[in-house]
Amino acid sequence: MKLVVLAGTPGSGKTSVLLHTIKALMRNEKRPAVVKVDCLWTDDDQRFKRLDIPVHVGLAKDMCPDHFTIYNTEEMLRWAEVEGADVLLSETAGLCLRCAPYPDECLAVCVIDVTTGPNTPLKVGPLLTTADIVVMTKGDLVSQAEREVFRERVLEVNPGCNIVEANGLTGKGAFELAEMIGSGPDAGDNMLLRYNPPLAICSLCTGENRVARKHHMGVLRNLDGFMEYKGE
């Protein structure tokens, strides 16, 4: 089973790129299955179902969506196996950019929107820097020069990645991406994350809702950047 983990900033066009890529995979006689993870609500499963492929939705609710994706990876792979798929496409809903939900034995794809400007690649962190493929979307809305500057910025933070320029409306880039997925790695039994999950766990993570500082414990970081452990 090939595992593809697709992450990216909200609204960057992950789902649209994926829809075109699935069609290209099916033309290549692959059998893709999709798991769409979101935080609270999604109707993207309806869009995937129209392609007549196995679709599963996961809502992370109270849990961090990236942690939810990682925790459920084995179960997703099992499900895809039962559905008779040979490629599992896992679309994540990461938001806080501290994690990268990529195991080592997967094809890690980061989707990023060119219209957010060439400083964005510097802000995205491990999601971008540890990806195998970076998909640049909405390039039709900017000049060629701006696309090239954006590309340069991506390569500054992730020099080894492959860059695909895609368009979620026309399907540009889907063919290229499907080819790369076809030659991607198979998921293993003892996968490790490429990037360490965040170190800081604090009382807010466990439901404390009082604002005053005296109520908080755990690994905490001050406004001036000083990090400390408070607690027993």
Next chain:
Amino acid sequence: MIGVNMSEIMNLTIMGGVNKEGADEPIRSVEISSGEIVGIVGPTGSGKSTLIDDIEQLAQGDTPTGRTILVNGEKPDANIRVDPRKKLVAQLSQNMHFLADMTVEEFLQMHARSRGKDASLVSRVIELTNTLTGEPIAPYHHLTALSGGQSRSLMTADIAVISDSPVVLIDEVENAGIKKQEALQLLAGEGKIVVVVTHDPVLALMSSRRIVIRNGGMVDIISTSQEEQDVCCKISEVDNWLMSLRETIRRGDIVGEVA
């Protein structure tokens, strides 16, 4: 597969694909040689920009139109399709604005780097920009604050200097609020392959041939006749006169009588 050198580009071939209905487009192949200017004409929404995009990506049957672009009659090497340092194609698209929150100088330095060019070209780009636009721009200006005309002038000058490539694609330069004939001359340079999408009769007739697009497909190729070239000369005069009137009005001067 060939690893193309900039100076070795003799011609491009567009191999026909399908129109919006998925039917084969009537024109199956168009060859464009270096030094030639070819127009693309057709109604709005007919697929002119899509053809330009196919050429920009050097499509290999992997775009929605299914077209294939050959360089010197052969399939181009994969990395010249994507690496800006090896790119054969410079494109002036229809976009009128920059979205990058940077100064003109920062942006041009970075673009020069992405194309593997020297940062000393930046001042040359700004100089050229200011020959095309009314209100001059400065290196410290913010890109996002430039007007549509200034942005297009900067994009044009950037292509002429930094993206200097053997193939130049231009999408409706006439809508840009800049001096279009000068812009075209600047972009066309010497011995380049120029493809220009246009609704403008002067620009369309300046080309040696024009591809007619309808419903997403290439339906005809018209060679510019002697008669059309004569018409082109005549409307160029009218066009230049209109342009000088526009400049007069912009300066806040009074328009004199018809010469």
